[in-house]
Amino acid sequence: MGHRVFPVVGWAERGDGRAEGHGNSVPRFHITWGTGPGVVAPFERRVREHVDAGRIRFAFRHRVDELVLEGGAVVGVRGATLEPSGVDRGRPSSRVETGDFELRGQAVIVTSGGIGGNHDLVRRSWPERLGTPPATMVSGVPAHVDGRMLGISEAAGARIINPDRMWHYVEGLRNWDPIWDNHGIRILPGPSSLWLDATGKRLPAPYFPGFDTLGTLRHLRTTGHDYSWFVLTQKIIEKEFALSGSEQNPDLTGKDVKLLLSRVKAGAPGPVEAFKRHGADFVVADTLAELVAGMNRVGEPGLIEEAPLRRLIEQRDRELDNTYSKDAQVTAIRGARNYRGDKLIRVATPHRLLDPKAGPLIAVRLNILTRKTLGGLETDLSGRCLTAGGDPLPGLYAAGEVNGFGGGGMHGYNALEGTFLGGCLFSGRTAGRAAAAACL
Numbered sequence: 001m002g003h004r005v006f007p008v009v010g011w012a013e014r015g016d017g018r019a020e021g022h023g024n025s026v027p028r029f030h031i032t033w034g035t036g037p038g039v040v041a042p043f044e045r046r047v048r049e050h051v052d053a054g055r056i057r058f059a060f061r062h063r064v065d066e067l068v069l070e071g072g073a074v075v076g077v078r079g080a081t082l083e084p085s086g087v088d089r090g091r092p093s094s095r096v097e098t099g100d101f102e103l104r105g106q107a108v109i110v111t112s113g114g115i116g117g118n119h120d121l122v123r124r125s126w127p128e129r130l131g132t133p134p135a136t137m138v139s140g141v142p143a144h145v146d147g148r149m150l151g152i153s154e155a156a157g158a159r160i161i162n163p164d165r166m167w168h169y170v171e172g173l174r175n176w177d178p179i180w181d182n183h184g185i186r187i188l189p190g191p192s193s194l195w196l197d198a199t200g201k202r203l204p205a206p207y208f209p210g211f212d213t214l215g216t217l218r219h220l221r222t223t224g225h226d227y228s229w230f231v232l233t234q235k236i237i238e239k240e241f242a243l244s245g246s247e248q249n250p251d252l253t254g255k256d257v258k259l260l261l262s263r264v265k266a267g268a269p270g271p272v273e274a275f276k277r278h279g280a281d282f283v284v285a286d287t288l289a290e291l292v293a294g295m296n297r298v299g300e301p302g303l304i305e306e307a308p309l310r311r312l313i314e315q316r317d318r319e320l321d322n323t324y325s326k327d328a329q330v331t332a333i334r335g336a337r338n339y340r341g342d343k344l345i346r347v348a349t350p351h352r353l354l355d356p357k358a359g360p361l362i363a364v365r366l367n368i369l370t371r372k373t374l375g376g377l378e379t380d381l382s383g384r385c386l387t388a389g390g391d392p393l394p395g396l397y398a399a400g401e402v403n404g405f406g407g408g409g410m411h412g413y414n415a416l417e418g419t420f421l422g423g424c425l426f427s428g429r430t431a432g433r434a435a436a437a438a439c440l
Helices: 037-053 121-124 149-154 213-220 234-240 257-264 271-280 288-300 308-320 328-336 340-345 422-437
Strands: 062-070 073-082 098-104 108-110 166-174 184-189 194-197 229-232 242-243 284-287 359-372 382-388 392-398
Touching: 062 098, 062 149, 073 108, 108 422, 121 166, 166 213, 184 359, 194 308, 229 234, 234 242, 234 359, 242 271, 271 284, 284 288, 288 308, 288 359, 308 328, 392 422
Parallel strands: 073 392, 108 392
Antiparallel strands: 062 073, 073 098, 166 184, 166 359, 184 242, 194 229, 229 359, 284 359, 382 392
16 A cells, blocks of 8 residues: 555553563554655545545535434434635634535444543543543644544444543643644653653652653652653753654655654754754753753742752762662663664663763653543444444444544553554454445
């Protein structure tokens, strides 16, 4: 189909420190050559071929408000047509209704995504095991990812299961150049930044950058604050900061080899430097005293004190002189560099954070970023939506995040970074083939 991946495989979600515990035991984070648009392109090409042949019709600006039920089966959808809108991607479009519509078919497949754009619904679904829901979050998805079709499908008789299964990131940035309201961008970090809570206390092992997303989230929800901090150096940000989003990776998105090679040169990638210059969550300083002053401006005033933070950093820095360091993060950094891909492009050479030659010092305020819904519409192995009694609801199918990437929660309560896209693709193929077979 033309799908290609970047040759260096990333090692995300390294785990909770136990051989039998959560985490990826090997690198498995494959980056698509072309990023998100590169994933979509082969499918879009085929769909447009069918549009040109008259086999598929797009119905833009048609908002589904209800599933049509007849004889206990879903036979179509009805809702409102909306006036044309030419707003840019991610921006709120007009909701002025211009009429009603009803479309009928032998099968309806729901692929409306999760709930990450609806923070009220995220909070209502927030599991007790993750502590209290945050009062403040940034959105990793646009507002239309609001869970609306979950309620509409449930009203028609479909069953929602595992609504408390969710995956939200703890390394979110407020986008200085947003595409949608409250737009958050995730840092995909290497392992070297020092991770502190909002008051300057170091997070305990194994909550290091890139190790255990939900474990770190659970810990941070005990601190009483909705944000935390990375403290790092220019040397670390140049090699270890990657940003989520196709627009944050113009080299990979544009398949630009020349631009890609610039990543191995001195300096951080252009989008990272832009965040460092313009991002509201960044503090850059030549001295620790200046850094602390900036952290207290960007975060809640007076929470960070220079003397305890200096002592903490000096203790960490001393461990770099110890070949047999008892600092678990230092050991993890050295271990990560045993993987050639990390050593080449992902993990900085270990160094003292207070070494002026590695500077300037950088602090980054990290916000909780809503992203993935791991529960949803319960489906069988054919992608058919099930009722509360466990029977298929005739005519209704679901795929992707709206049914927890498959079945209503196939990832369980934790999941693994690098495994989400596959669930979308394969649940979509399963539902599509099953629906097509049922319509013959």
